[in-house]
Each structure stands twice: as structure tokens, then as C-alpha cells.
Amino acid sequence: MKFWKLALASAAIAWLSSTVSLAAKTALVLGIVLEPPHLDPTAGAAAAIDEIVYANIFEGLTRIGPKGDVLPALAESWTKSDDGKVYTFKLHRDVKFHDGTSFGADDVKFSLDRARDGKSTNAQKGLFAAIDKVEIVDPLTVKVSLKQPSGDFLYNMGWGDAVIVAPESAELNKQTPIGTGPFRFDSWAKGSQIVIAKNPVYWGTPALLDKATFRVIPDPAAATAALLAGDVQAFPVFPSYETIPQFQADPRFKVVIGTTEGETVLGMNNKKPPFDNLKVRQAIAHAIDRKTLIDGAMFGLGTPIGSFFPPHHPSYVDLTSETNYDPQLAKKLLAEAGHADGFKTTLKLPPPTYARRGGEIIAAELREIGIEAEIIPVEWAQWLDQVFKNRDYDLTIVSHTEPNDLNIFARDDDYYFNYDNLAFKELVKQIDAVSDGSKRTELYKQAQKVLANDVPAAFLFQLPKTGIWDAKVEGLWENGPIQANDLTAVK
Amino acid sequence: MNIAWQTSVGKALSNRSFFIGLIITGAIALAALVSFVWTPYPVGAFDIAGKLKPPSATHWLGTDHFGRDILSMIMIGSRNSIAVAFISVAIGAGIGVPLGLWGAASGSFVDEVLVRFNDLVFAFPALLSAVMITAVFGPGTINAIVAIGIFNIPVFARVARAAALSLWPREFVIAASAVGKSTARITLDHILPNVAPLLIVQGTIQFSLGILAEAGLSYVGLGSQPPMPSWGRMLFEAQTMISIAPHMALFPGLAIVITVLGLNLLGDGLRDVLDPKFE
Numbered sequence: 001m002k003f004w005k006l007a008l009a010s011a012a013i014a015w016l017s018s019t020v021s022l023a024a025k026t027a028l029v030l031g032i033v034l035e036p037p038h039l040d041p042t043a044g045a046a047a048a049i050d051e052i053v054y055a056n057i058f059e060g061l062t063r064i065g066p067k068g069d070v071l072p073a074l075a076e077s078w079t080k081s082d083d084g085k086v087y088t089f090k091l092h093r094d095v096k097f098h099d100g101t102s103f104g105a106d107d108v109k110f111s112l113d114r115a116r117d118g119k120s121t122n123a124q125k126g127l128f129a130a131i132d133k134v135e136i137v138d139p140l141t142v143k144v145s146l147k148q149p150s151g152d153f154l155y156n157m158g159w160g161d162a163v164i165v166a167p168e169s170a171e172l173n174k175q176t177p178i179g180t181g182p183f184r185f186d187s188w189a190k191g192s193q194i195v196i197a198k199n200p201v202y203w204g205t206p207a208l209l210d211k212a213t214f215r216v217i218p219d220p221a222a223a224t225a226a227l228l229a230g231d232v233q234a235f236p237v238f239p240s241y242e243t244i245p246q247f248q249a250d251p252r253f254k255v256v257i258g259t260t261e262g263e264t265v266l267g268m269n270n271k272k273p274p275f276d277n278l279k280v281r282q283a284i285a286h287a288i289d290r291k292t293l294i295d296g297a298m299f300g301l302g303t304p305i306g307s308f309f310p311p312h313h314p315s316y317v318d319l320t321s322e323t324n325y326d327p328q329l330a331k332k333l334l335a336e337a338g339h340a341d342g343f344k345t346t347l348k349l350p351p352p353t354y355a356r357r358g359g360e361i362i363a364a365e366l367r368e369i370g371i372e373a374e375i376i377p378v379e380w381a382q383w384l385d386q387v388f389k390n391r392d393y394d395l396t397i398v399s400h401t402e403p404n405d406l407n408i409f410a411r412d413d414d415y416y417f418n419y420d421n422l423a424f425k426e427l428v429k430q431i432d433a434v435s436d437g438s439k440r441t442e443l444y445k446q447a448q449k450v451l452a453n454d455v456p457a458a459f460l461f462q463l464p465k466t467g468i469w470d471a472k473v474e475g476l477w478e479n480g481p482i483q484a485n486d487l488t489a490v491k
Numbered sequence: 492m493n494i495a496w497q498t499s500v501g502k503a504l505s506n507r508s509f510f511i512g513l514i515i516t517g518a519i520a521l522a523a524l525v526s527f528v529w530t531p532y533p534v535g536a537f538d539i540a541g542k543l544k545p546p547s548a549t550h551w552l553g554t555d556h557f558g559r560d561i562l563s564m565i566m567i568g569s570r571n572s573i574a575v576a577f578i579s580v581a582i583g584a585g586i587g588v589p590l591g592l593w594g595a596a597s598g599s600f601v602d603e604v605l606v607r608f609n610d611l612v613f614a615f616p617a618l619l620s621a622v623m624i625t626a627v628f629g630p631g632t633i634n635a636i637v638a639i640g641i642f643n644i645p646v647f648a649r650v651a652r653a654a655a656l657s658l659w660p661r662e663f664v665i666a667a668s669a670v671g672k673s674t675a676r677i678t679l680d681h682i683l684p685n686v687a688p689l690l691i692v693q694g695t696i697q698f699s700l701g702i703l704a705e706a707g708l709s710y711v712g713l714g715s716q717p718p719m720p721s722w723g724r725m726l727f728e729a730q731t732m733i734s735i736a737p738h739m740a741l742f743p744g745l746a747i748v749i750t751v752l753g754l755n756l757l758g759d760g761l762r763d764v765l766d767p768k769f770e
């Protein structure tokens with residue numbers, strides 16, 4: 001008898017506690033398509049890193065907000081000298097890293113010096129190129145002197161690659177990231193999921209979620225099933241465009257089609273014949289029908305672009321007519337370039353749907369003007385190694401999702417396009433040095449025109465941000481101004 | 492001889508599974524042959540505006556996500572399936588049968604080594620190993636053929652060896668050897684013709700397995716590459732569209748099922764007809 005009472009009482013307690021924990025459920029499971037190679041945003045170009053750690057685990061001096069604006073982060077305020085060359089940052093008080101060490105001016109100096117050091121593995125060293133020296137004024141004040149005024153400096157400091165790390169933990173951030181953000185790293189089951197948990201001693205507004213799980217689901221069909229079954233509550237960038245109408249019709253879900261910084265291009269190896277010939281590049285651009293491509297590969301989602309610039313930017317000019325769909329002209333250009341009978345080439349395609357499906361359409365369109373492009377599907381690791389690093393490719397399709405990245409065509413190493421145009425490099429330098437709004441807009445427009453005429457790559461379309469989440473979830477970003485899944489305001 | 496041949500053809504045609512299997516397989520082979528000269532629509536041309544159309548009078552089996560005619564895709568895809576399965580069976584039989592006959596003829600040490608080697612290859616799951624081979628050497632039709640072919644070798648070697656071993660002690664073989672025929676001669680003249688029916692049956696079964704394997708490899712993206720249509724890849728592409736265009740998955744799936752069914756019926760029928768034990 002006594003035993004039964006005890007059993008009943010413990011069952012009642014168990015039942016009560018389980019209902020309590022259900023009522024206070026503040027965990028969210030998000031689906032991501034790509035697993036990050038590691039979790040250190042200061043040592044890798046992969047967007048998948050920032051999509052987990054940016055604003056959640058790591059913070060910089062400034063941060064990029066949901067509308068692409070620059071907001072204060074670890075620096076509560078700053079002043080700019082009259083000549084625009086010295087920035088003085090006032091840092092937040094009482095900030096602690098997740099391992100308990102305190103944050104101060106020395107960490108800022110360490111992080112910025114580390115990122116721009118010759119041995120640095122930072123993927124975006126250009127962000128720090130303008131910095132001349134970083135000085136500690138007092139434990140909560142940092143003075144950054146620039147070589148020349150830079151209109152983008154505060155914006156650049158908001159990138160995931162410019163986050164502040166601690167000297168004690170910086171080398172271990174790849175596996176156990178230690179930052180100052182509202183979430184701390186919890187666990188990583190390789191190939192499956194990454195869990196972050198609320199930072200109980202966060203210096204700012206604490207996160208509303210207790211726990212967030214990023215589940216890796218590379219397969220579009222599995223992504224659809226996982227959302228429908230409720231295994232994941234949100235897919236910030238949903239990979240299966242064709243099933244979106246199904247979710248739009250379902251009141252349990254909210255479908256948000258936003259903008260991204262993802263300019264999708266058909267990259268060409270500009271130093272490798274025949275792509276070193278402007279006429280061949282123009283012919284290829286004229287052979288592609290952007291509307292067919294967007295309808296066929298993206299199920300109508302995406303905005304055509306004629307240059308390397310996002311359509312939602314105030315300085316955007318529509319240059320799609322410069323390389324309009326005109327197979328006759330394409331054939332003529334090809335003949336003028338000495339390839340009247342076309343030629344054989346290869347098209348390396350990374351895994352995303354836009355590339356694999358888009359590649360089939362583009363290959364068919366190129367066949368119409370006599371170019372036989374053999375399709376070679378590659379995994380991301382192969383793509384980064386063969387195409388991006390070793391430039392062993394003819395044609396490829398990829399979306400460049402970094403913000404403000406016009407300058408990739410002006411890099412000293414010529415980037416993977418192997419595009420070397422001194423005049424354009426000069427133009428990008430000017431843009432960087434100008435902070436006056438209207439002058440900058442003018443230069444941006446010029447730069448877009450140079451690229452549209454020079455066709456270092458065929459510009460296809462701007463990638464949409466196809467967010468789908470449970471209708472009860474609030475606070476996820478609608479657009480993708482930077483590679484991030486900021487969960488600070490999500491509930 | 493002529494009369495014996497006629498009776499076996501008559502016997503074969505009166506066997507129901509052989510007859511049905513023959514018709515199905517013949518129809519598929521005919522479709523593949525016709526696709527060389529004619530398909531309802533060209534499969535290289537995309538018609539994005541007419542994508543995902545359900546079956547209708549203009550497109551009998553509907554269109555896919557690029558607006559291509561699914562019937563044409565299946566017809567051309569059958570070429571690919573048949574070619575991969577046929578060549579891989581040829582590789583398996585071409586290498587496996589001589590090895591098996593050699594083992595049975597020489598006995599002792601050579602036989603032992605061949606049998607152990609066979610067991611070794613058998614120990615690997617065939618499809619998984621084929622995935623490994625194509626993953627290492629790159630996806631493509633040729634690599635898929637080689638990968639499937641390699642795992643056909645021990646199957647044929649085992650069948651040939653077992654059948655040959657049971658023939659060697661028979662009187663007509665002993666008689667042949669008594670009149671001074673060499674081992675190689677006896678194998679060619681007496682063993683092989685008597686083993687052949689079993690090999691044909693096995694070949695039919697391996698052929699259907701080859702079609703399944705090719706579809707499996709293409710499904711995971713390791714078989715033939717676009718723009719060449721392939722049944723397995725058609726199924727893969729249909730996967731995310733299943734709620735909006737179920738016909739995209741249905742027809743290539745049916746094509747695989749019917750072909751494999753036809754080949755299995757044909758194999759069953761052939762065994763009944765050719766194997767004297769079933770008389």
C-alpha cells in the first residue's frame with residue numbers, strides 16, 4: 001500500500017514537472033542546408049559559419065542590423081575625427097566572454113591586429129586594409145587610426161570576420177567558439193546538429209530562447225518533410241523552391257520571401273582561352289535567358305541582374321539590357337571571336353539547387369549557340385579546392401552572398417575569376433575612400449557599368465531569401481543583408 | 492537437332508512467364524531502338540513555360556520541371572539502362588565464366604585461390620562498393636558500368652564453376668578425356684555447352700539487377716550525368732516535386748518496375764525451359 005502511494009506521488013510529480021517544462025518551452029530547431037567546416041568566423045569564408053555564430057555567439061564593435069544598417073554592438077558609441085581618419089570607440093562596461101574572462105580594449109586590439117597580421121587566416125582581410133594602427137587609450141576606449149578615410153569602415157567592423165575574440169580562446173574557436181554574445185556554444189554532433197544555449201550573464205538584452213538547435217539537412221526533399229513533420233520549426237533559407245506554394249497555402253507556416261546579397265553569376269575563367277576573349281564572354285551572356293533560368297531553376301523566385309550589384313541597394317542601376325537574351329547576336333559575336341562552330345568546355349556545378357538546375361538550363365542554352373558545356377557536378381569541398389583555390393575550371397555557377405562585395409572583381413589576387421582590370425581596381429579604391437553619399441552613388445553606378453560591359457562573369461539573378469517558419473515563431477530576419485541567423489529577438 | 496530446337500521453342504512459348512517476360516522485354520528493347528531514330532519530342536530542348544504538365548494528349552506521360560516530355564525521356568533513358576546493364580553483364584560473364592571453368596578444370600590449388608577470391612568480392616555489398624568506386628573515380632556512365640560489372644564477376648564464376656564441377660565426373664567427359672582430348676578442348680566442347688543454359692538464366696537475372704543498380708547509382712547522382720536522361724535521376728529530380736507533379740515520379744518508377752519484372756519473368760521462364768531438372 002505504502003509502495004503504491006509512493007509510486008503515485010512520484011508519477012504525479014513527474015507529470016507536473018513535464019507539463020511545467022512544456023509551458024516554458026523556449027527551444028527552437030532551425031534547419032540549415034550546409035554544415036559549417038568549423039565555427040571560427042575569423043578564419044573561414046564559408047557562409048555557414050556566420051549563419052550560426054554571427055550575433056549569437058560572436059559580436060564585433062559594430063553590427064549589421066536586419067535592414068543592413070550599422071548598429072552599435074560591443075562599442076556603445078564612437079567618434080570620428082574631422083579628417084575622417086581616426087575613430088575612437090567607447091566600449092561597453094562589464095562584458096564577459098563565455099569562459100568568464102573579461103572583455104576590454106586589449107581584446108579589441110588583439111582581434112584587429114590578429115586579423116590584419118601577415119599570418120592571419122582571415123578570409124576577408126580587405127575589411128581591415130584601411131587600418132593603420134590600433135591603440136588602447138584606457139581599458140574601455142580604443143582608438144583606431146586609418147591610412148586614409150574609409151566610407152565603409154564602420155560597416156566593415158560589423159562583419160562576422162571582424163568579431164572580437166579573446167587571446168585566451170582565439171586559437172580554439174574552430175571547435176569551441178568563445179565569444180561575448182547572448183548565446184554560448186553548447187555542443188556539435190558532426191553531420192547532424194549544432195546546439196547553442198542562452199548566455200545567462202549577457203551584458204545586453206538577454207535572448208528570449210533558452211536553446212537553439214541548428215540541424216543540418218542538405219536534402220531538399222528531407223527539408224520539406226522535416227518542416228511538415230515539425231522536426232524543425234524554421235528554415236531561414238529553404239532550399240526547395242517548388243514546394244513553397246504548398247507552404248504558402250498552409251496556415252501553420254509563414255513564408256517570407258526576402259532579399260539577399262546573393263548575386264548569382266556564371267563565373268568564367270578570364271585568363272583561360274577562349275574566355276580571355278571579351279566577345280566570347282559577351283556571346284555567353286547574350287545566350288542566357290534570365291527569365292527562363294529564374295522560372296526553370298528557381299520557380300520564378302529571384303530578380304534578374306545585369307551587373308554585380310543587389311537590386312534593393314539605393315545605388316543600383318538596371319543593366320540587364322546590356323546583355324539581353326539574343327542568341328543571334330551571341331552567334332555573331334562567337335563567329336567574330338573565331339569560334340563560328342562553337343567549342344567544347346566544362347561547367348562545374350556546386351550542390352545548391354540554383355547551380356545544379358540552373359546549370360542544366362544554361363548548358364542547354366549554350367548548346368543552342370554551339371557551345372558544348374559538359375556538366376561536372378562537384379561537392380562544396382571540391383568546388384572550393386578546384387574552382388576557388390586552384391582556378392581549375394572553365395565555367396561555374398555560384399551565388400556570392402557577402403554584402404558590399406563589388407570589390408571581389410578588383411582584388412589584387414584577381415579572385416577566382418582571374419579578372420584583371422586596372423581601371424576597375426582604381427575605381428573601387430576611389431569608392432572606398434569616398435564617404436560622401438551622392439559621389440559614392442555615382443561611382444557605384446560607374447563600377448556597375450564597367451562590369452556589365454566587360455562581362456568578367458555572366459550576371460544571372462539575385463538570390464531570394466526563402467524563409468519558412470512555424471507561424472508562431474517571431475523575430476527571424478526577413479531579408480539577408482549579411483550572412484546571419486540573428487536569434488537574439490526570436491521567440 | 493532441328494526438331495529438338497523446334498520443340499524447345501514451342502515449349503518455351505507455351506511457358507507463360509517466359510512469354511510475358513519476352514513481350515515486356517521486347518517492348519522495352521524496341522522502345523530503346525526506336526528512340527535512336529524518333530522520340531515524340533527532343534529531350535535537349537527545354538520548354539520552361541510548359542513545365543510540370545500532367546499527362547495529356549500532347550504529352551502522353553506529362554512534362555518534367557524543365558518542360559521536357561517524360562515519354563521521350565523514358566525512351567532515351569531506357570537506352571542508358573539497357574546499355575549499362577548489358578555491358579556490365581558482359582564484363583561479369585566474360586571474366587567470371589572463364590575463371591569458373593578454369594577453376595573447375597584445374598582443381599586443387601588454382602581452384603582454391605579462385606574460390607577464396609570470389610568469396611572476398613562477395614563479402615562486399617555490391618551496390619555500396621559500386622558507390623565507393625564511382626565516388627573515387629568520379630561519377631559517369633563508364634564508371635557505373637565498371638563498378639556494376641566488377642560485382643557480376645564472382646556471380647558468374649560461381650555458377651560456372653559449380654555446374655562444371657558436377658559435369659567433370661560424368662561418363663561423356665571421362666570418355667572424351669580417355670580418347671585424349673585436352674582439358675581446354677573438353678571444357679570448350681563439352682562443359683561450356685552444358686553450362687550455357689544456366690549462364691543464360693543467370694545473365695537475365697544479373698541484367699535486371701544491373702538495371703536496378705544503374706537506377707540506384709543515378710539516383711544518388713553517381714550514374715550518367717545530365718543532359719543524358721536516366722531513369723534513376725528522373726526519380727531523384729521528381730522527389731521534391733512529388734506533391735505538385737506526382738506523374739514525374741510515377742512513370743520513371745513504373746518503367747524500372749516493369750523492366751525488372753519483365754526480365755525476371757523471362758529468367759524464370761528460361762530456367763523452366765532450359766533446365767532439365769524441371770522437366
